Amino acid sequence: MSLIESKDEAAGRGAERAEGERSEEAGGRAAPERVPDPELKRPKRRAFGADYKLRILEEADAVTEPGEVGALLRREGLYSSHLSEWRRLRKEGALGALGQKRGRKAADSRDRRIAELEHRAGRAEAELAKARKVIEVQGNVSALLEDLLGTEGAEGSTGR
Numbered sequence: 001m002s003l004i005e006s007k008d009e010a011a012g013r014g015a016e017r018a019e020g021e022r023s024e025e026a027g028g029r030a031a032p033e034r035v036p037d038p039e040l041k042r043p044k045r046r047a048f049g050a051d052y053k054l055r056i057l058e059e060a061d062a063v064t065e066p067g068e069v070g071a072l073l074r075r076e077g078l079y080s081s082h083l084s085e086w087r088r089l090r091k092e093g094a095l096g097a098l099g100q101k102r103g104r105k106a107a108d109s110r111d112r113r114i115a116e117l118e119h120r121a122g123r124a125e126a127e128l129a130k131a132r133k134v135i136e137v138q139g140n141v142s143a144l145l146e147d148l149l150g151t152e153g154a155e156g157s158t159g160r
Contacts, residue, residue, distance in 0.1 A: 053086045
């Protein structure tokens with residue numbers, strides 16, 4: 001084997017190896033497509049119901065030993081600020097406020113129905129206006145045709 005042939009053969013093996021290394025299938029390291037980045041995932045806000053809040057407040061108020069409130073908070077995954085806020089609301093007599101949901105109020109179904117009916121009435125009035133215009137145009141065309149035919153008929157009868 002000559003020196004040139006051995007270089008070509010080595011280059012061919014290197015090319016194969018380089019091709020294999022670049023191949024995603026050979027290495028088994030192909031990244032799955034569209035994998036969400038866990039660092040970009042937004043945390044979900046926790047929501048506590050009124051019955052849960054009252055139960056936790058009762059448990060916290062029933063505590064007699066030091067450190068039990070902290071244990072309760074750790075067990076439930078709560079902060080002391082939760083307890084202080086819930087106690088303030090309970091003291092103000094806002095027990096109903098403990099269970100209120102945040103955000104917009106749900107729309108009344110009657111309001112949605114009224115809006116839908118008003119929309120339908122508006123469309124019907126627009127169609128009625130179009131129909132009236134069409135009827136008016138048809139009347140004008142009919143009158144023009146009568147005039148044209150009436151004058152032609154008069155000219156045709158005198159021309160004989």
